[in-house]
Amino acid sequence: MDDQISVRIEVPAEMILLRPLDHFVRIFLGQLPEFSSRDDLINDLELAFDEAFTNIQRHAYTSEKKGPVSIEIKVGSGSLEFKFEDRGQSFDPSSVQAPNLDKPSEGGLGIWLIRQVMDEYLYHSEADGRNVLRLIKHFPRGAGNSP
Amino acid sequence: MDDQISVRIEVPAEMILLRPLDHFVRIFLGQLPEFSSRDDLINDLELAFDEAFTNIQRHAYTSEKKGPVSIEIKVGSGSLEFKFEDRGQSFDPSSVQAPNLDKPSEGGLGIWLIRQVMDEYLYHSEADGRNVLRLIKHFPRGAGNSP
Amino acid sequence: MEIQERDGITIITTDERLDAVVAPQLKDAVNKLAERSETKLVIDLEKTRFIDSSGCGALVASLRALIKSNGDMKIANPSPQAKTLFQLTRLHRVFEIFDDLEGAVESFTAS
Amino acid sequence: MEIQERDGITIITTDERLDAVVAPQLKDAVNKLAERSETKLVIDLEKTRFIDSSGCGALVASLRALIKSNGDMKIANPSPQAKTLFQLTRLHRVFEIFDDLEGAVESFTAS
Ligand SMILES: Nc1ncnc2c1ncn2[C@@H]1O[C@H](COP(=O)(O)OP(=O)(O)O)[C@@H](O)[C@H]1O
Ligand SMILES: Nc1ncnc2c1ncn2[C@@H]1O[C@H](COP(=O)(O)OP(=O)(O)O)[C@@H](O)[C@H]1O
Numbered sequence A, B: 001m002d003d004q005i006s007v008r009i010e011v012p013a014e015m016i017l018l019r020p021l022d023h024f025v026r027i028f029l030g031q032l033p034e035f036s037s038r039d040d041l042i043n044d045l046e047l048a049f050d051e052a053f054t055n056i057q058r059h060a061y062t063s064e065k066k067g068p069v070s071i072e073i074k075v076g077s078g079s080l081e082f083k084f085e086d087r088g089q090s091f092d093p094s095s096v097q098a099p100n101l102d103k104p105s106e107g108g109l110g111i112w113l114i115r116q117v118m119d120e121y122l123y124h125s126e127a128d129g130r131n132v133l134r135l136i137k138h139f140p141r142g143a144g145n146s147p
Numbered sequence C, D: 001m002e003i004q005e006r007d008g009i010t011i012i013t014t015d016e017r018l019d020a021v022v023a024p025q026l027k028d029a030v031n032k033l034a035e036r037s038e039t040k041l042v043i044d045l046e047k048t049r050f051i052d053s054s055g056c057g058a059l060v061a062s063l064r065a066l067i068k069s070n071g072d073m074k075i076a077n078p079s080p081q082a083k084t085l086f087q088l089t090r091l092h093r094v095f096e097i098f099d100d101l102e103g104a105v106e107s108f109t110a111s
Helices: A017-032 A038-060 A111-117 B016-032 B039-060 B109-116 C021-033 C053-068 C078-090 C099-111 D023-033 D053-068 D082-088 D102-109
Strands: A005-012 A068-075 A079-086 A119-123 A131-138 B005-012 B070-076 B079-086 B120-125 B131-138 C002-006 C009-013 C042-045 C071-078 C096-098 D001-006 D009-013 D040-044 D072-076 D096-098
Touching: A005 A017, A017 A038, A017 A068, A017 B016, A038 A068, A038 A079, A038 A111, A038 A131, A038 C053, A038 C078, A111 A119, A111 C078, A111 D082, A131 C078, A131 C099, B005 B016, B005 C009, B005 D001, B016 D001, B039 B070, B039 B079, B039 B131, B039 D053, B039 D082, B070 C099, B109 B120, B109 D082, B131 D072, C009 C021, C009 C099, C042 C099, C071 C099, C096 C099, D009 D023, D009 D102, D040 D102, D053 D072, D072 D102, D096 D102
Parallel strands: C009 C042, C042 C071, C071 C096, D009 D040, D040 D072, D072 D096
Antiparallel strands: A005 A068, A005 B005, A068 A079, A079 A131, A119 A131, B005 B070, B070 B079, B079 B131, B120 B131, C002 C009, D001 D009
């Protein structure tokens, strides 16, 4: 993991940050050789990132004034990780029911979508009040060249 | 300064981060009511940000492997600040000569351009090796409405 | 987001992104349109590169509101990302989706 | 960045940004073109929304390399941002700048 590149971003979990962050992720990943001409993969990763941030904005911080979210993006030679830390309401992802796709509803797709496009959805809460969400995607080395 | 919004970003000072960061800044500022329909102002701010990051990438870290840069973007009710911290080579901005615009050359425009579009260019080095660059722009409250 | 009328059909052209930022706006606009019964609406995604679950939710809510007042909704011009998302969520079986705007508009006048 | 030839005139269409990321590429490409004497080059900025000082530097270097081998360079389609930047740096007095590609191309054939 010598050629790992890592980025840390701390923002308030406000809706106004969603688009700047999504664009950052998309343009950053789009420049990595691993993802060149892999628009489908970048779309998936942007979606997972977008859903995770939106959930923290909406569910971890329910009051008007939003708390902070700390984001880490790590790209290694064979995998990518988005790590989100918030200090809001925690929850138990295993208790969230999968959506019934035969009865489309207005919500309840976020976590399910993240799990569809990422390989791992790992969530835990620390004693100091931090909730840590890690989304991981594995890809073959040189995925960009052999789609 | 109650409605201040602040963002922190830590990245390696690599060229691959320039575009993701520039886009983040552009889209973030573009959504703030202060800058709505002020493309000229956003262009100026993107340019200042771009030049400051490029200078750190190029001059503060001269070796192949780049060190870290920590960026803070703060928007208050009447001003905006970009703060950059690097741990590389320091320099004395007051010793940098203004470019001779009658003899166009390939370089030497960066700091001058930043000073043209921002109100303040403040640079100092800390004892612990951090070099701190603060770029400040003042704008009238509600600038967006009365261009 | 732009709204226009053409021969009794309303066309909403969404922006580059149909995400949590604009989903409430879309729902509000369609709820207003649905006050009139039998509203025929086309959502033109031509400019929309990216849709998330909030965007999908707004589309589901929009269709539902229109059907309640005997209207209907068609979708035109999905991007590759939108197509993938509609397939994944099986919303392609819920929405009537057309590759171009004309097809969506004509499907109303034909019926 | 795209390079094409048209009636003995080379046209380079730059991407959305002409910044430190692509400046070396542009310089390399023009240096190669300048190996041939009397190269006529148009830099078409139609797609370019944003230029920084590295982009300006690459344009200055390009003009210089071409003139050295008796060629010339014109610029077409500057964005509002590019116009402002060229004025600020007074490069609008150094470069021949045209509002559209045709004007730039014709300025070569006319002379
Ligand atoms: N980051 C989070 N923090 C706290 N609760 C969350 C978080 N993400 C999801 N949840 C909870 O899980 C539920 C399901 O989330 P999701 O699948 O994204 O659908 P939706 O957001 O539409 O409800 C949410 O309604 C919320 O109660
Ligand atoms: N952040 C920085 N850290 C160290 N040195 C710098 C920094 N910014 C500028 N410099 C120095 O100041 C000089 C002038 O910078 P600038 O006006 O941006 O022009 P250029 O980058 O084209 O040389 C640079 O050549 C460099 O020596």
